[in-house]
Amino acid sequence: MKKAMPSPPKKAIKFLRWFCREDCVEEIEGDLTELFLKQFIQSPGKAKRSFTWRVIKYFRPEFIKSFEANHHHNSVAMLHNYFKISWRNLSRQKMYSTIKIGGFAIGIAACLLITLFISHELSYDRHYKNGDQIYRVVRETTFKGEMGRGAHFPHPFAAALQADYQEIMQAGRCNSAVLFGAGSSEVRRADKLESSHEDKIVFVDQSLLDIFQVSFLLGDPENALTAPNTIVITDRIRNKYFPEEDALGKVLYLNNDETRPYKISGVITDFPIKSHFRYDFLISLADREFYRGEATNWRNDNYLTYIRVHPKADVIALQEKIQSMVNKYLLPPRIKAGRAEDIAWVKSFRFRLQPVKDIYLNVDEVGDGMKHGDIRYIWLFGAISVFILLIACVNFINLSTARSANRAREVGLRKVVGSRRTSLVKQFLTESVLLSLFSFIIGLTLAWLLLPYFNSILGKEMVFPWSTWWLVPVLVGGAIVIGVIAGIYPSFYLSSFQPIQVLKGNLSRGSKNSSMRNGLVVFQFIVSIALIAGTVTINRQMDFILNKKLGFDKEQVLLLQGTHTLGDKLSIFKEELQRLPQVTSASISGYLPVEGARRNNGGWTSEGMLPEEAISGQQWSVDHDYVKTLGLNIVSGRGFSKEMSSDSQAVIINQSLASALNFQDPIGEHISNYRGEWKIIGVVEDFHFESMKREIRPLGMYIRPSTRTVAVKINTGDLQETLQSIAGLWKDFSPNQPIRYTFLNQSYAMMYNDVKRIGQMLSIFAVLAIIVACLGLFALSSFMIEQRVKEISIRLVLGASVKSILQLLTSNFVKLVMIAMVIAMPLAWYLMQKWLQDFVYKISLDWDIFVITGVLALLIALFTISYQSIHAALIKPADKLRAE
Numbered sequence: 001m002k003k004a005m006p007s008p009p010k011k012a013i014k015f016l017r018w019f020c021r022e023d024c025v026e027e028i029e030g031d032l033t034e035l036f037l038k039q040f041i042q043s044p045g046k047a048k049r050s051f052t053w054r055v056i057k058y059f060r061p062e063f064i065k066s067f068e069a070n071h072h073h074n075s076v077a078m079l080h081n082y083f084k085i086s087w088r089n090l091s092r093q094k095m096y097s098t099i100k101i102g103g104f105a106i107g108i109a110a111c112l113l114i115t116l117f118i119s120h121e122l123s124y125d126r127h128y129k130n131g132d133q134i135y136r137v138v139r140e141t142t143f144k145g146e147m148g149r150g151a152h153f154p155h156p157f158a159a160a161l162q163a164d165y166q167e168i169m170q171a172g173r174c175n176s177a178v179l180f181g182a183g184s185s186e187v188r189r190a191d192k193l194e195s196s197h198e199d200k201i202v203f204v205d206q207s208l209l210d211i212f213q214v215s216f217l218l219g220d221p222e223n224a225l226t227a228p229n230t231i232v233i234t235d236r237i238r239n240k241y242f243p244e245e246d247a248l249g250k251v252l253y254l255n256n257d258e259t260r261p262y263k264i265s266g267v268i269t270d271f272p273i274k275s276h277f278r279y280d281f282l283i284s285l286a287d288r289e290f291y292r293g294e295a296t297n298w299r300n301d302n303y304l305t306y307i308r309v310h311p312k313a314d315v316i317a318l319q320e321k322i323q324s325m326v327n328k329y330l331l332p333p334r335i336k337a338g339r340a341e342d343i344a345w346v347k348s349f350r351f352r353l354q355p356v357k358d359i360y361l362n363v364d365e366v367g368d369g370m371k372h373g374d375i376r377y378i379w380l381f382g383a384i385s386v387f388i389l390l391i392a393c394v395n396f397i398n399l400s401t402a403r404s405a406n407r408a409r410e411v412g413l414r415k416v417v418g419s420r421r422t423s424l425v426k427q428f429l430t431e432s433v434l435l436s437l438f439s440f441i442i443g444l445t446l447a448w449l450l451l452p453y454f455n456s457i458l459g460k461e462m463v464f465p466w467s468t469w470w471l472v473p474v475l476v477g478g479a480i481v482i483g484v485i486a487g488i489y490p491s492f493y494l495s496s497f498q499p500i501q502v503l504k505g506n507l508s509r510g511s512k513n514s515s516m517r518n519g520l521v522v523f524q525f526i527v528s529i530a531l532i533a534g535t536v537t538i539n540r541q542m543d544f545i546l547n548k549k550l551g552f553d554k555e556q557v558l559l560l561q562g563t564h565t566l567g568d569k570l571s572i573f574k575e576e577l578q579r580l581p582q583v584t585s586a587s588i589s590g591y592l593p594v595e596g597a598r599r600n601n602g603g604w605t606s607e608g609m610l611p612e613e614a615i616s617g618q619q620w621s622v623d624h625d626y627v628k629t630l631g632l633n634i635v636s637g638r639g640f641s642k643e644m645s646s647d648s649q650a651v652i653i654n655q656s657l658a659s660a661l662n663f664q665d666p667i668g669e670h671i672s673n674y675r676g677e678w679k680i681i682g683v684v685e686d687f688h689f690e691s692m693k694r695e696i697r698p699l700g701m702y703i704r705p706s707t708r709t710v711a712v713k714i715n716t717g718d719l720q721e722t723l724q725s726i727a728g729l730w731k732d733f734s735p736n737q738p739i740r741y742t743f744l745n746q747s748y749a750m751m752y753n754d755v756k757r758i759g760q761m762l763s764i765f766a767v768l769a770i771i772v773a774c775l776g777l778f779a780l781s782s783f784m785i786e787q788r789v790k791e792i793s794i795r796l797v798l799g800a801s802v803k804s805i806l807q808l809l810t811s812n813f814v815k816l817v818m819i820a821m822v823i824a825m826p827l828a829w830y831l832m833q834k835w836l837q838d839f840v841y842k843i844s845l846d847w848d849i850f851v852i853t854g855v856l857a858l859l860i861a862l863f864t865i866s867y868q869s870i871h872a873a874l875i876k877p878a879d880k881l882r883a884e
Contacts, residue, residue: 008036009048012055020063028058089431099779100396101439103772107392108443108482110768113454114385116447120462121373124274124360129213130308133169135315135353137161137305137322138366142348151366152301155294158205160329161305165321167313172208173285173303174277176201176369186565186737187281189241190251190261193736196240197562200280201254209268211308212277218248219266228287232266234280252281256565256737273461276360276370298333299342304368307353315353322351341603341614377758384765387527391769392439393486394520395776396432425491432487433480440479457760459753518816521780524773525820525857526827531766533828533853534835537845538759541836544843545752551687552593553631556714557744558726559592564707566733573733577712580729582722584715587629590708591620591701593689594747598708604700606661606671615660617698618689619673621706627652627684629713637667637682640703648703651678655686657698671700678702691751692841711744770857774864777813781865785809785872792872805873810865817861821854828853 016032017025032054039047090097128134137157141148158171186195206225209232216224217235224232231252238247251261262283271278294300309315326349334342354362361375411424448464455462465471566573570588577586590598600621603614624640624647626632635655640647651671658666666680678700686696714722723741730739749756785792792805829845836842 006037006040006044008033008051012052016055016058020058024063028063087434090435095782096399096779097435099775100399100435101442103395103775104392104436104439104486105442105446106768106772107389108439109446109450110388110765111385112443112447113450114381116451116462116464117454117458117460118378118382120274120460121361121378124373125276125357127272127275128356130311131356133308133311133313134211134356135307135309136356136359137307138352138354140350140352141345149366150301151304151368153303153305154298154300154330155303156296156298156329157303157325158207158305158307160325161307161322164325164328165318167309167318167321168307169310170207170211170308172205172211172306174202174204174208174306175285175303176203176279184561185254186256186562187241188253188256188736190253190258195256195565195737197738197740198237198281200278201283202279202281203283203285205285208306209282211306215269217267217269218246221266224266225282225284226286227265228284229260229262230265230284230286231262232268232282233264234268234270236270237280238267255562256567276356276372298329299337306356319351319353323349325351340610374754380758381761381765384531384762388765388769388772389482391524391527391772391776393482394524395772395779396435396486397489398517398520398776399779421496428491429484429487432491433483436479436483436486437476440475444475457764458757517780518812521777521813521816522820522823524769524776525817525861526824528766528769528773529820529824529853529857530828530831531762531769532856533825533850534832535759535762535766536849536853537828537832537835537843538755538762540843540849541839542752542755542759545692545755545841546749548688548692548841550593550748551633551685553713554593554745554748557630558712558714558723559742559744559747560710560712560726560730561740561742562708562737563588563710565737566707569733570707570710573729574710576729576733577710577726580722580725582714582716582718582725584713585625585629586710586712587623587626588705588707588710589620589622589626590706591618591622592709592711592744592747593630593687594744595691595751596747598706602673604657604661604671604673604698606663606669615657615698617657617660617700619675620699620701621704622701623703626701626711627682629711631713632687633685634682635685636665637680639682646679647681649676649678650681651700651702652682652684653680653701654684654696654699656696657700658683660698673700675702688841693839695840770860774860777861777864778868781809781813782868785868789872796873802873806869809869809872810862813861813865814858817858821857825850825854 013029016029020028032051035054036047036051039050125131136151137153138149138151139153141150153173155173158173162168162171184197184199185201187198187201188195204225206223209221209225214221214232217238219232224230233241233247233252241247241252242250247264247267250264252264253261265284268282270280294302309318326346330346330349331343334346359370359372361373361378451462451464454460563570563573574586574588577583591600592598598620600619601616602619604617604619605614622640624642627634627639634652637652639652640650644650653666653671661669661671663669663680666683669680670677671680672678688696689699690697712726716722726741727739788809792809795805795808828850832845836845
């Protein structure tokens with residue numbers, strides 16, 4: 001029996017027939033088969049492998065066939081054709097293409113900037129290798145009907161946590177409080193006389209360096225802060241104080257206190273910009289157990305506590321376990337002291353473990369003294385960026401569908417000669433993607449150019465991520481996706497035209513089928529009006545805050561900082577200041593009605609009150625001239641007097657404390673706090689010493705030293721000369737320390753920087769939204785008027801006035817804006833009402849805010865369409881009808 005001839009691998013033959021040109025495939029297949037048979041005789045296995053490889057080698061441009069199926073062109077050629085036609089259409093309609101691309105570019109630029117901001121805020125504290133194991137301990141309390149939060153705990157708290165709970169690998173503390181001489185201080189080298197001001201100083205445990213995985217450049221990472229009076233500095237500080245020197249072993253002084261030298265034991269890399277824990281000086285806590293007996297003191301809450309848990313620890317269960325710390329450690333000293341108020345407060349403690357990555361964006365006020373972001377702003381700006389981008393997409397959809405009459409003949413002819421709907425959809429989507437790519441390039445350039453301005457408004461240090469691998473793929477992918485999304489409706493809409501209807505002359509479909517287009521215009525102006533209303537509201541609230549009667553005089557009050565470094569010479573310095581003719585008065589006190597000043601909260605009781613009934617309020621140390629210098633208004637009694645020695649045990653209270661203690665006539669009454677008993681000699685009118693997001697709290701002021709700041713009331717308009725006189729006096733007293741000062745009104749305004757920034761950003765985005773919406777409205781009105789030129793000409797011939805033509809052309813757009821106003825105003829009112837809830841003292845949302853907003857939006861819309869409308873109303877009918 002004759003043996004059958006072997007055949008080449010079928011898959012290889014199938015692949016060859018699929019890609020190879022028809023005029024070559026038979027010849028190539030025959031030659032390859034002949035080679036296969038010859039080689040098969042020698043080595044069957046090698047012949048099959050060789051045959052497959054020979055087929056793959058023929059996969060070259062000259063042998064690839066032009067794929068055709070159902071009269072479709074080669075996909076590469078087709079794509080080239082799509083781009084060519086798209087480019088012709090874009091270049092033919094220059095104005096409308098510019099509006100499309102410009103609107104898209106503005107939306108994309110805004111979206112890119114906001115995306116950078118959101119990415120920047122969300123990336124805080126993400127650099128830790130074991131970040132999912134690092135937590136900060138916080139507490140929540142409900143006391144006397146008020147919810148409170150805190151993050152400070154006693155000195156022994158961290159050690160007890162680590163000892164009692166096996167889930168905790170490490171625990172560490174830090175304190176940046178002024179109480180310890182940290183936070184903000186004057187720093188100098190031991191071998192130099194000049195001091196520099198530094199405000200990133202913190203006391204920490206050695207274990208905290210391990211928890212945060214601090215990277216050392218110099219020094220022993222395991223023992224850098226185990227010894228008392230040792231300090232670790234960042235590389236930035238090393239370069240500032242010890243350029244081209246070995247910093248290890250060198251000594252620094254804080255606040256000119258030569259009794260406590262700090263020896264540099266390590267140099268670390270700078271903390272990342274996107275870290276909530278960002279300090280330049282880390283001082284050992286090793287000797288702090290001797291500070292007021294804190295080693296065994298469970299009542300002084302001075303320390304932030306961080307922990308690192310085991311990788312497999314159940315954090316929720318651990319949270320419940322550490323609740324036992326209340327009864328075991330925190331309650332006994334309170335019970336021993338017999339203070340019922342303290343006991344009740346501590347019993348309300350609920351501990352929570354806060355992941356390190358959530359600390360920066362934590363919106364709950366825990367009073368940690370650190371700089372925070374706000375997750376609510378991320379949601380707000382994220383929504384705004386989406387809306388602006390949607391407005392840009394709406395422009396594209398509106399302009400594309402409005403121009404359907406202009407494209408109808410093209411669609412009809414294409415279908416007549418055999419184009420399928422899928423081919424037309426691809427054509428229109430290609431136009432959309434091409435436009436999106438151009439817009440992305442321009443938008444990217446705009447965002448890059450505007451980023452420095454954006455940074456200055458937000459107070460950030462964001463950079464464009466040019467070097468990241470994902471930037472180009474994400475932008476190109478985004479351009480394609482947005483182009484497809486924006487173009488998908490116009491593509492299916494335009495490709496649905498029936499050839500017979502088009503060729504009969506029914507070309508006005510785009511102008512008649514306007515329901516969706518009108519709805520999209522309404523959507524654009526809803527967003528724009530809501531943003532304008534929000535901007536007006538925030539600006540009014542800001543104006544209200546800065547100009548409201550505060551209860552103190554913030555104008556022409558100079559705040560001299562770092563005056564505690566003068567030591568015993570401070571009182572003499574104050575006296576010399578008051579001798580200057582431009583100075584009305586001066587006061588020494590670190591307690592001021594601005595953010596960042598000292599605060600001391602405690603309980604006030606009157607005669608007959610139980611300890612648990614104590615009124616929580618501020619207890620400020622001031623001097624005799626404090627009331628006069630800050631212009632506080634005494635409503636009852638008198639101020640402090642140097643001539644009356646009894647004033648050393650006197651107190652001046654505010655109206656809130658008098659009311660809380662139920663005093664009808666407080667003068668002469670005695671009240672007590674932890675310092676002792678005080679006689680009330682005066683009552684001052686309530687003044688705002690905190691943000692207007694809080695109510696004015698009870699306050700008592702007594703004569704005690706508090707030396708960090710001197711407030712100087714100036715009585716002259718020549719500030720430059722006054723400042724020179726004060727600076728000269730400062731140089732006489734402290735020649736090696738530069739003078740530092742701010743004005744009280746500036747410090748007060750800084751309390752509301754976040755509100756100001758939100759207002760500025762909303763203003764910018766409102767303007768951008770209006771610009772994008774008006775670009776679309778301008779182009780849309782142009783198309784609508786263009787399609788009604790014949791109608792307008794006939795009306796003019798029949799005697800219509802210019803006024804009636806203007807009304808005809810603008811009435812529909814005015815109606816759309818009015819509908820948008822009706823929808824947007826309740827929405828804006830609700831959103832602004834929610835925002836104003838953060839403020840105890842706030843404006844009322846009066847009707848005029850929304851009237852102003854609505855009229856402004858209407859005027860902008862009318863101005864946008866007026867040019868084309870007036871131009872159309874003034875045409876010469878004969879010229880247009882002759883063309884018809």
